[in-house]
Amino acid sequence: MKEHGGRTPVAYLNDIGLLGPKTVMAHCVHLTDDDIRIIADTGAVICENQQSNMKLVSGLFPFKRAVEKGGCRASIGTDGASSNNSLSMFAEMKCAALAAKIESGDPTCAPAKTVYGLATRGGAQAFGLDAGEVRVGAAADFVILDPDRLPLVPGFNRTSDLVYAANPSCVDTVVCDGRVLMEGGVIPGEGEIISAARAAARTFSKSR
Numbered sequence: 001m002k003e004h005g006g007r008t009p010v011a012y013l014n015d016i017g018l019l020g021p022k023t024v025m026a027h028c029v030h031l032t033d034d035d036i037r038i039i040a041d042t043g044a045v046i047c048e049n050q051q052s053n054m055k056l057v058s059g060l061f062p063f064k065r066a067v068e069k070g071g072c073r074a075s076i077g078t079d080g081a082s083s084n085n086s087l088s089m090f091a092e093m094k095c096a097a098l099a100a101k102i103e104s105g106d107p108t109c110a111p112a113k114t115v116y117g118l119a120t121r122g123g124a125q126a127f128g129l130d131a132g133e134v135r136v137g138a139a140a141d142f143v144i145l146d147p148d149r150l151p152l153v154p155g156f157n158r159t160s161d162l163v164y165a166a167n168p169s170c171v172d173t174v175v176c177d178g179r180v181l182m183e184g185g186v187i188p189g190e191g192e193i194i195s196a197a198r199a200a201a202r203t204f205s206k207s208r
Contacts, residue, residue, distance in 0.1 A: 008032055008034070008035055010025075010028075010032075010034075010035035010038055010039065011035065011038060019039070019044045020042055020043060021045075022128070023044040024044070024046075024075075025045065025046050025047065026049060027047075027048065027049055027052075027053060027058065027061070027079075028046045028048065028061060029053055029058050029060065029061055029062075030059060031062055031065070031066060033065070033070075036062075036065060037070070039070075039072045040070050040071045040072045040073075043073060044072075045073045045075060045122075045125075046061075046066060046072050046074045046075070047074070047075045047076070047123075047126065048061040048063070048075075048076055048077070048096060049061075049076075049078060049079040049092075050099040051078065051079070051083075051084045051091065051092055052079035052080075052083040053099075054095070055083050055084065056083050060099050060100075060102065061103070062103060062104075063096070063100035063109060064100060064103070064106060064109045064110075065104075067110075067114075067118075068109065068114075073126070074122060075118050075123040075125070076115070076118050076119040076122065077092070077123075078092050088167065088168055090166045090168060090170075091167070093115050093119050093163045096110065096115050097110045097111075097112060097115045097163055097164065100115075112157075112160045112163040115163050116159050116162055116163055120133065124139075124141075139178075140175055140176075140178040141175065141176055141177060143171050143174050143175070144171070144172050144173035144175075145162075145166065146171075149166075151166050151169075152165065152166060152170055171185070172184060172185055
């Protein structure tokens with residue numbers, strides 16, 4: 001759509017001063033080469049949501065043109081539950097890697113190491129957080145996976161395993177800013193949380 005004097009939405013947003021290093025742009029499916037240049041030059045961050053794009057038939061994010069060739073900063077998101085039922089970052093990483101290959105026609109596009117970096121450090125950098133990697137001084141945000149879970153066996157390439165094979169059942173422990181939220185696969189009060197969620201869902205369904 002070019003409803004603003006023949007400009008694309010990206011060009012228009014840039015012209016009115018909304019694009020910069022603190023700008024996070026979701027989806028970015030339909031990008032021209034000029035759009036990609038503008039995003040890269042302004043330092044704005046793209047958050048791709050490939051599963052949502054597929055469910056809504058919005059199109060595919062041009063990973064190779066925007067990230068690998070265009071030099072755009074990028075991260076990976078899930079979008080909301082209405083267009084991504086699982087909200088699984090593991091599934092989103094796999095989808096991002098595979099969709100990039102299909103869209104570009106290049107099986108080497110979006111290697112596992114790159115996709116993993118966008119889903120971890122890339123997401124933290126998008127919001128100015130000192131997180132996304134295990135390092136002295138960085139925020140203690142991490143998950144611990146059980147290497148004996150079937151998706152992670154035999155474990156020849158851990159990064160590829162995380163991007164292409166892992167799922168939430170592989171997660172043993174979740175730590176957020178040093179606080180243990182889940183340990184041994186158990187979240188304190190999990191039963192009550194599930195019951196409350198089901199009760200809320202029933203209330204919404206009755207209101208239709």
